Amino acid sequence: MATDTIDLIPVVDISEFISGGPGAGAVVEKIRTAATESGFFLVTGHGVDPAATKRLYDLAYAFFDEPQDWKVGVGRGKDVEGGVAFAPMKEEALAGTLGRKTPGDLKESLNFGPRLAGDTWPDRPAGLEAAFRDYFAEMETLARHLRGIFCTAIGLAPDFFEKDFENHLSALRVINYPEQSEPPEDGQLRAGEHTDYGFMTILRSEASAGGLQVQRRDGVWLDAPNIEGAYVVNIGDAFMRWSNDEWVSTPHRVANPPSGFHGTARRQSIPFFLNPSAETMIECLPPFAKDGAKYEPISFADYIALKTSQAFGG
Structure with a gap:
């Protein structure tokens, strides 16, 4: 049973589970507790290659530093499976997935999936596609x-x-949250309040003024901790539905830097959205069905189409 508030986003070293060590059971229990109480936790001992992370981070940073009039011509087509997609500033408003009308989010992003539609990769910075594919493999x-x-x-x-x-x-996805040279509009955030759509999200984040916040059950927003080398993991909507709402997909957002902040507030994050195949049916898992399923089965393709349409104003 979920608690009334999230007081702590736990940090879990998963190395004992990966290696099959004697502490594997403790890892499982810690994540079970986090998944049912907060829906968020941090993992260390994960084995992800830091060089692959840095390479993608640096090359994406270089892309976002390119002139805006060049960037807006990149990644706008949908004819290449495994191509790149670019979403310019303010194009997406994530609060729309919760039925809330807000100005567009103050971010831009590069997006890739081997089985997702995109456009031809740009010729600069060199190595960008390879960096995406290498990091994607680490996340798999x-x-x-x-x-x-x-x-x-x-x-x-x-x-x-x-x-x-x-x-x-x-x-x-690699997301760039640039410096804010002018005040946001009313209700405008770096990323509006939302829950993630899929199975789970694995996020490489960084400390900055204006970062990830997670909502407690009482509505209070908590700043997510940032630990060098750790990944933030959260349960997505599809898995919450699979678990008959026992594992929770918790609202979160990316806040604006504080008013009057004078240091650098540029931020870059790298979320990996783990999604099943299109034909996978999202239906109550047997261990959670003791009191009956709350939802009708739905294919993941239909589920994700609805959520994406809401985010982009459909």
Whole structure:
């Protein structure tokens, strides 16, 4: 049962689970507790290659430093499977997924998925596509470990979900939150309040003025902790539905820098959105069905289409 408030976003070293060590059970219990209480936790001991992370971070940073009139011509087509997609400043308003009308979010992003539609990759900065693909592979490995932890926590076979991720529609996004040279409009944030759509999100974040905030059950917003080398993980809407709402997808947002802040407030984050295949049915898992399923089954393709349309004003 979820608690009334989130007082702590825990940090969990998952290395014992990955290695099959004696502490694997404790890892499972910590994540089970976090998933049902806050829906958020940080993981260390994950084995992600820091060089792959830095390479993607640096090359994406260089892309976002390019002139705006050049960037807006990149990644706007949808004819290339595994191509790149670019979303300019203010194009997306994430609060729309909760039915709230706000100005566009103060961010821009590069997006990629091997099975998602995009456009031809730009020729600068050199190596950008390879950096995306290398980091994506790192995230696939970490996501597989986390799925195993989830299944064990629920009482399912560790590989229960693997069939649903054979042709997964996961997406890797690098988001640039630039300096704010003028005050935001009323209700405008770097990223509006939302929940994530898919199975889970694995986020590489950084400390900055104006960062990730997670909402407690009583409506209070907490600043998510930032630990060098750790990843923020949160449960997505699809998995919350799969779990009959026992594992929680918690509202979060990215705040604006404080008014009058004089230091650098530029921020770059790298979320990996883990999604199953299009034909996967999102339906109540047997361990959660004891009091009956709350929702009708729905394919992931139909579910994600609805959520995406809401975010982009559909």
